[in-house]
Amino acid sequence: MGSSQKKITDKTRQKQRDALIAALQCFTEHGFEATTIEMIRDASGMSVGSLYHHFGNKEKIASALFREGMRGYARIVKQYATDLMANSPEPGLEQGIKMLVYANVDWISGNPDWARFVFHHRFTVTQSGDEGAFRGDISDFRKMLSSWARFMGVAEFDSLDINFVSSLITGPTHNYARQWLAGRVKTPLSEHREAFAEAAWAAVQGVLIKGSSTS
Amino acid sequence: MGSSQKKITDKTRQKQRDALIAALQCFTEHGFEATTIEMIRDASGMSVGSLYHHFGNKEKIASALFREGMRGYARIVKQYATDLMANSPEPGLEQGIKMLVYANVDWISGNPDWARFVFHHRFTVTQSGDEGAFRGDISDFRKMLSSWARFMGVAEFDSLDINFVSSLITGPTHNYARQWLAGRVKTPLSEHREAFAEAAWAAVQGVLIKGSSTS
Amino acid sequence: MGSSQKKITDKTRQKQRDALIAALQCFTEHGFEATTIEMIRDASGMSVGSLYHHFGNKEKIASALFREGMRGYARIVKQYATDLMANSPEPGLEQGIKMLVYANVDWISGNPDWARFVFHHRFTVTQSGDEGAFRGDISDFRKMLSSWARFMGVAEFDSLDINFVSSLITGPTHNYARQWLAGRVKTPLSEHREAFAEAAWAAVQGVLIKGSSTS
Amino acid sequence: MGSSQKKITDKTRQKQRDALIAALQCFTEHGFEATTIEMIRDASGMSVGSLYHHFGNKEKIASALFREGMRGYARIVKQYATDLMANSPEPGLEQGIKMLVYANVDWISGNPDWARFVFHHRFTVTQSGDEGAFRGDISDFRKMLSSWARFMGVAEFDSLDINFVSSLITGPTHNYARQWLAGRVKTPLSEHREAFAEAAWAAVQGVLIKGSSTS
DNA sequence: AATGAATGAGCCTTCATTCAT
DNA sequence: GATGAATGAAGGCTCATTCAT
Numbered sequence: 064m065g066s067s068q069k070k071i072t073d074k075t076r077q078k079q080r081d082a083l084i085a086a087l088q089c090f091t092e093h094g095f096e097a098t099t100i101e102m103i104r105d106a107s108g109m110s111v112g113s114l115y116h117h118f119g120n121k122e123k124i125a126s127a128l129f130r131e132g133m134r135g136y137a138r139i140v141k142q143y144a145t146d147l148m149a150n151s152p153e154p155g156l157e158q159g160i161k162m163l164v165y166a167n168v169d170w171i172s173g174n175p176d177w178a179r180f181v182f183h184h185r186f187t188v189t190q191s192g193d194e195g196a197f198r199g200d201i202s203d204f205r206k207m208l209s210s211w212a213r214f215m216g217v218a219e220f221d222s223l224d225i226n227f228v229s230s231l232i233t234g235p236t237h238n239y240a241r242q243w244l245a246g247r248v249k250t251p252l253s254e255h256r257e258a259f260a261e262a263a264w265a266a267v268q269g270v271l272i273k274g275s276s277t278s
Numbered sequence: 279m280g281s282s283q284k285k286i287t288d289k290t291r292q293k294q295r296d297a298l299i300a301a302l303q304c305f306t307e308h309g310f311e312a313t314t315i316e317m318i319r320d321a322s323g324m325s326v327g328s329l330y331h332h333f334g335n336k337e338k339i340a341s342a343l344f345r346e347g348m349r350g351y352a353r354i355v356k357q358y359a360t361d362l363m364a365n366s367p368e369p370g371l372e373q374g375i376k377m378l379v380y381a382n383v384d385w386i387s388g389n390p391d392w393a394r395f396v397f398h399h400r401f402t403v404t405q406s407g408d409e410g411a412f413r414g415d416i417s418d419f420r421k422m423l424s425s426w427a428r429f430m431g432v433a434e435f436d437s438l439d440i441n442f443v444s445s446l447i448t449g450p451t452h453n454y455a456r457q458w459l460a461g462r463v464k465t466p467l468s469e470h471r472e473a474f475a476e477a478a479w480a481a482v483q484g485v486l487i488k489g490s491s492t493s
Numbered sequence: 494m495g496s497s498q499k500k501i502t503d504k505t506r507q508k509q510r511d512a513l514i515a516a517l518q519c520f521t522e523h524g525f526e527a528t529t530i531e532m533i534r535d536a537s538g539m540s541v542g543s544l545y546h547h548f549g550n551k552e553k554i555a556s557a558l559f560r561e562g563m564r565g566y567a568r569i570v571k572q573y574a575t576d577l578m579a580n581s582p583e584p585g586l587e588q589g590i591k592m593l594v595y596a597n598v599d600w601i602s603g604n605p606d607w608a609r610f611v612f613h614h615r616f617t618v619t620q621s622g623d624e625g626a627f628r629g630d631i632s633d634f635r636k637m638l639s640s641w642a643r644f645m646g647v648a649e650f651d652s653l654d655i656n657f658v659s660s661l662i663t664g665p666t667h668n669y670a671r672q673w674l675a676g677r678v679k680t681p682l683s684e685h686r687e688a689f690a691e692a693a694w695a696a697v698q699g700v701l702i703k704g705s706s707t708s
Numbered sequence: 709m710g711s712s713q714k715k716i717t718d719k720t721r722q723k724q725r726d727a728l729i730a731a732l733q734c735f736t737e738h739g740f741e742a743t744t745i746e747m748i749r750d751a752s753g754m755s756v757g758s759l760y761h762h763f764g765n766k767e768k769i770a771s772a773l774f775r776e777g778m779r780g781y782a783r784i785v786k787q788y789a790t791d792l793m794a795n796s797p798e799p800g801l802e803q804g805i806k807m808l809v810y811a812n813v814d815w816i817s818g819n820p821d822w823a824r825f826v827f828h829h830r831f832t833v834t835q836s837g838d839e840g841a842f843r844g845d846i847s848d849f850r851k852m853l854s855s856w857a858r859f860m861g862v863a864e865f866d867s868l869d870i871n872f873v874s875s876l877i878t879g880p881t882h883n884y885a886r887q888w889l890a891g892r893v894k895t896p897l898s899e900h901r902e903a904f905a906e907a908a909w910a911a912v913q914g915v916l917i918k919g920s921s922t923s
Numbered sequence: 924a925a926t927g928a929a930t931g932a933g934c935c936t937t938c939a940t941t942c943a944t
Numbered sequence: 945g946a947t948g949a950a951t952g953a954a955g956g957c958t959c960a961t962t963c964a965t
Contacts, residue, residue: 265484665879699910
């Protein structure tokens with residue numbers, strides 16, 4: 064806990080954080096490929112050398128950004144889950160699913176740049192091998208979801224493809240969000256917050272009911 | 279109608295079509311940015327000069343590809359709609375919505391490369407101003423959907439954001455499709471064909487019922 | 494004199510002439526290097542193939558243009574010389590020199606595009622080996638000038654470098670013309686017509702007088 | 709004022725200067741358009757990247773060269789003017805004009821490559837907006853010339869177009885120089901040094917005398 | 924840790940020219 | 945004579961990355 068050492072580290076961390084924000088703005092404005100290191104340098108105030116010293120290369124900047132974005136997303140979901148538990152002693156599957164939709168809508172609406180980046184670069188970053196860090200986060204949610212379902216007594220849930228169920232819940236929201244984030248639709252995502260929640264719950268119900276007999 | 283003249287045109291058109299297929303393969307394999315003109319040249323057998331003679335530049339190749347892809351998509355939807363009309367004299371909204379899901383699942387499953395390209399380049403191409411050609415097609419679907427709803431007596435449908443409804447219907451499918459096309463999930467999209475159709479119908483119902491009282 | 498054959502030739506010649514005018518406009522607007530065959534094609538209405546069929550290559554188009562320009566220039570000088578002879582039975586060196594300046598000023602003022610082209614492409618065309626055609630014209634003027642001087646009894650004239658004397662006479666005019674043709678000065682060349690004539694005569698006198706004792 | 713910092717700057721400046729000389733040689737040998745960046749790279753020993761790092765693009769290299777050339781020209785004129793002032797306490801207009809011709813002849817003769825480049829690229833560079841740097845120099849000369857004339861009591865001088873007068877003085881010299889620099893005449897410009905000076909003075913006189921009554 | 928000059932492989936695009944029809 | 949699709953060499957320029965200071 065040498066204070067002088069600590070201070071430098073904090074300063075450094077802050078600089079890195081600033082650089083990431085600057086990079087995010089560049090990526091938001093020009094896209095990943097069209098963003099040059101020089102742009103990030105100008106936006107961040109760091110030198111090219113420092114950027115490389117801290118992040119390694121361009122791809123790693125995106126990786127760091129992606130992780131940071133996912134962390135923010137994870138935070139809100141955990142928060143919402145915690146709140147749900149706190150406020151309603153015995154939350155049902157419906158409330159859990161709606162909570163997930165709320166978390167998605169709220170995070171996307173509140174962090175459009177992060178959301179846009181995360182949506183567009185999932186594939187890219189996945190390839191870079193640096194995803195290990197948040198892999199855990201994602202599977203956490205999935206585990207949470209399925210354990211929730213099991214807890215709720217929805218046995219069929221487990222037999223379903225978790226990716227399929229995720230698509231049911233967040234698919235419409237993300238689909239609309241993409242268009243909104245790209246400026247192709249004007250009505251804010253948040254205006255459909257309740258409707259997407261209802262739809263998600265209805266969709267899951269529809270599949271659970273039918274699914275029990277068909278698949 | 280000189281046959282010799284016609285032949286040249288046909289040959290030319292075929293060459294352009296071949297070049298597009300070659301370009302699609304390149305884009306599929308490496309992505310748009312990482313694909314070089316030389317790759318397309320090698321894959322298509324055309325010369326660099328010819329590629330530029332016919333398409334103008336790399337972006338326009340993607341545009342042409344995008345239009346071609348959308349045309350294929352339009353074709354299948356129209357076909358399914360026609361078939362539905364033919365087979366069921368008085369199709370309900372449920373059948374219409376499910377038909378849309380089937381068309382999407384089937385086209386994506388049957389044309390994964392086209393689908394992948396269309397999903398990833400919607401934004402890019404939209405910016406290029408060359409989208410006029412299929413704009414009509416898309417609005418056709420939307421018109422069809424809303425006229426259908428009106429015909430079914432679902433008055434609330436019209437008051438809803440069409441983009442929102444579209445997200446409800448195709449959102450889960452597209453969301454899952456993206457992951458499948460990226461190789462992130464293994465279970466083929468087609469295995470959830472029926473389930474996505476059920477979910478779409480359930481979601482729309484859920485919103486229509488709740489929506490009539492809330493919004 | 495087969496009339497059908499002749500007609501075709503005339504038509505052809507006219508087309509070539511039109512193409513040259515079109516090319517001149519392109520060169521004027523974009524410069525020789527920046528002008529593409531396609532530009533000339535669009536401006537002339539001829540096809541690329543025809544352009545090559547008639548002129549051989551881009552350089553030859555410039556050559557033809559250069560010759561055509563020089564021919565026009567030659568025409569006006571000959572005309573002015575003829576007129577001078579006709580109107581003044583015994584023209585002196587002063588009148589001859591002023592006549593040359595008038596001819597230059599008038600041709601440049603009346604044919605700015607041709608003049609601009611000729612000024613800028615003298616070097617280029619000279620290199621192409623196609624200049625033989627007008628070499629004769631230029632030396633004609635020089636011969637005329639020196640025979641004139643001899644006729645006038647100005648013996649020293651012959652001992653002078655003909656290029657040097659030419660620079661004395663047309664140098665200021667051409668120098669100003671370049672700037673005017675480039676749009677760097679606004680006052681038209683023609684406004685200095687008389688002054689340049691006076692200056693040329695004065696310059697030649699100054700050199701002849703001093704020159705007789707010095708060099 | 710750290711010496712190490714200074715050294716870097718000097719080294720850098722020297723490299724840039726060397727690169728410009730190399731570029732000048734290329735332009736002299738092949739012309740601006742025909743000179744490729746690779747040629748300049750080979751001639752200068754710098755990498756392509758460095759060339760762009762320092763100059764921005766090919767055009768800017770020419771701009772820098774043009775400015776450098778004009779600076780050299782400005783230097784010699786100022787030197788000659790200073791010398792004239794020093795040696796002859798009350799220089800007349802004649803000496804001033806002849807001095808200008810001497811300066812031109814001497815600079816062109818002593819720096820044929822720079823002169824050739826400056827003559828051929830005046831227009832191009834003028835367009836690029838980078839000319840501000842030497843604009844001042846040029847107008848300095850003109851101011852000097854006109855203040856000189858005023859000082860000499862040649863009132864008519866001021867009423868004359870300064871561009872016109874400049875053409876009178878340097879027109880023949882530049883006209884001849886162009887041909888000499890292009891290799892179209894063999895007799896060196898310097899051999900006509902005195903004659904061009906005499907001619908300039910005679911031309912100005914001729915116009916001033918006649919001009920006072922005519923215009 | 925920070926800096927920014929230097930590097931050079933590689934890309935998109937142009938365009939004069941050819942040639943089959 | 946006319947046409948315009950096809951060609952491919954060549955060029956300007958970018959930009960991620962390195963490294964000496």
